[in-house]
Amino acid sequence: MSNTIGSDPVPKPSAQARGNAGARVTLSPLGGAGTSVLVDTGHARVLVDCGASPALAAFDASTLDAVVLTHAHPQHADGLAALAHNGFTGVLIATPYTLRMADIGLRDALLTRQENEGPAAAAERAATRTGPGPALPDDDPAAIAATVAALGIGREFGDPAVIAPGVSCTLHRAGHALGSAWVHFDLGAAGTLAVSGDLGRHGHPLLRHPEPFTHADTVLVEAAYGEGRRAASDDRDHLAHTVFTTLDQGGTVLVPAGPVDHIATVLFELARLRRVGCLPDGVTVCFDGPTGLESVGVWRDALLARDPELHDAVLDAGFGALDVGVLTEVRGARPGAHPSGSGGGIVVAGPHHGDGGRAARHLRELLPDPRNAVLLQGRSPVGTAAHALARGATEVRIGKDIVPVRAEIARLPGMTTHADAGEIIEWLGRGTEPNMTYVVHGSPGARVALRDRIRNTLDWNAEILAGDAVLGR
Incomplete structure (x- = not known):
């Protein structure tokens, strides 16, 4: 299949064979924390997002015509390598910024895994690999970049992409992450489908509303965030106090965050602290890992281009919006220490939930010392180290170790880029009532809560997408 999307697509043979299937569309969840949904129109098979999951790992991706990425956060994009391994040769549709961030995130995940495994374990895994495809592209950073470049079709907001005859999609600004989109599908005789992806919150410090x-x-x-409203909190004051106090007493501030999580919002808040004097000149902010500065570079490109996704005030501030003074990157920093060799610094290390990777190594060393602090943004998945810390645990399991918690744990629940339930309802309510609204992606309780709120507030038909759903007119 040609990786050219436009008004005259060249369908894969499988799509041509399905061309007379009729005006029925099947929606099938494929795991990935509820983020991966297969849309089968009979004319085309399209996967919306691809969070890694056992279901996705076993999926025959050679039958797919396209993958549409709403954004590059790991829960939505870290299954790309498995799809390529399992025969995906279709097109990858996303905004240009999302494609760049997906490449960065996948390479960072690989390098983190290699650091965790060591060469012997990596060699053993390669020797015992099974599956229909060649070596996984995530065994090699260069292969990841080549895969994204070969399959990726960058689409700007509002620019329709024709996937197969009678099937197209258009990306619209979601305001959650740079390049994030919600998607509107035109499915021909089967009608239209909107997929929200992750919507951004009101008051996002960098991005405009969805x-x-x-x-x-x-x-x-x-x-x-389907269970309620995000708390109106004094997170900025809490952040300022924590950073200033920790640095003043010679401690280290750890921010668990991967390169495509919310690094830019972290830098924005730290830059604000620097402007008001709470982040002294000379304090180094260091990314522990090889891709943090590359991620920041994508944001700087957006600032330089005066991208309309960004707030006017952010565009007017230019690079100053993210200027934290000394910003560096060190791969393999000594766990628990600032890479400069002394205390009194800020380390950013992923993943954001603190399980495994560089963040876990730093947590193991930092948590027992009361001079240190850990900043937790938004919510963390249940069962993770970050979730336990946010709930006030006095000790946490890091790998095989039980680690006492004496460092300050600064919970910043309002510093999330997710829309809360009220904002999601407001976004939906601006449109006309659909035939059906399906709730996806979130904890079981959050899905039930949002479903009920849609029913009670909007008086719409709403269900949780727990299995196949058949659409048609």
């Missing part, structure tokens, strides 16, 4: 929803026959909506 473009409004108008209408679709069917809607898939995320429920990451």
